[in-house]
Amino acid sequence: MTRPVGYYVHHQGAGHWQRAVALGHALRALGRPCTLIGTFAGIDTAAAPGPVLDLPDDRLADTFDGRDGAAGRPDAFHYAPLNHPGIRTRMGRIAAWAAENDPALMIVDVSCEVALFARLLSVPSLVVRLSGSRTDTPHLEAFRAASRLLAPFPASLDGGDVPEWVRDKTDFAGFLGAESAPSQPEDGRIVVVFGRGGEGGAFPRLAEAAARVPDREWHVLGPVTGAGTAPKNLHCHGWVGDVRPHLAAAALVIGGAGDGLVTAVAAQGKRFLCLPEARAYGEQEAKAEGLARLGAALVHPGWPEVEAWPSLVARGLALDPTRIRALVEPDALARTAASIEALCRG
Missing domain, CATH: 3.40.50.2000 (Glycogen Phosphorylase B;)
Incomplete structure (x- = not known):
């Protein structure tokens, strides 16, 4: 049986879900099963490339600003509120899924906490590195825990404050899922x-x-x-x-x-x-x-x-x-899926 990939999908914004669906289908075309893992309330999961593991919401309020209200937390964490039963349940479900399915890889898009948790579960990880200044301790520790990093943009768009070891560990995927609609003339x-x-x-x-x-x-x-x-x-x-x-x-x-x-x-x-x-x-x-x-x-x-x-x-x-x-690479999705498959094979 081919070991699956677990793909953790952050629930803020639509870009994470769209990227996961595109990559998941590309991996499935290579014969690698992929389970999408995340909080999918309000998302039509019919387009998922395979099984979906829905997790309880970890947000403290309807509007998510990434703050957990804690007076203090370990330096390696961004978001770790105490006494939140939803977080206990979601981490338990991730651990149970990993124990049952023996994944070849966990793609984390994005969460420093889940990236570190994958390492604790002894699962190799591919951590998505987004744009912006991500040189704080939680990001750097998540990057350090990962087997490789994936930047979903061309290398020409990378910023200038990235540590060299982070850049060396990064695979630049380019724009993933950049499919054109049927051509039609512009009407102004x-x-x-x-x-x-x-x-x-x-x-x-x-x-x-x-x-x-x-x-x-x-x-x-x-x-x-x-x-x-x-x-x-x-x-x-x-x-x-x-x-x-x-x-x-x-x-x-x-x-x-x-x-x-x-x-x-x-x-x-x-x-x-x-x-x-x-x-x-x-x-x-x-x-x-x-x-x-x-x-x-x-x-x-x-x-x-x-x-x-x-x-x-x-x-x-x-x-x-x-x-x-000119920033679009037509083979970006297939190339990235092939590199992920190679990572799964070790």
């Missing part, structure tokens, strides 16, 4: 995307932006709060499962620097006005800086003032879309 529209892990859009600000650029149709994907009178060129679609068909016709895409959106924009080769959102360890800011450095996106910190929109849209439309498209 602007597409604004808000992801699951952020605060969403504010309707009054969207209405102001669309009114300042009235010659373009504005299509908004994702959660939007607030209400008001919409200009005729503003269309709010709410949450959509697949943004790619909407991006295909866009002349300009506006959104944060989350992995899912950046991957989709690069795959489509779209001009990109990137508005990085505040994330722990400067994750989105670091990725946006890399895109700007390569001329692959126009970056603006935070939501622009209303009077800035005409100029920003004009500058965004002047971008060369081949710059961001």
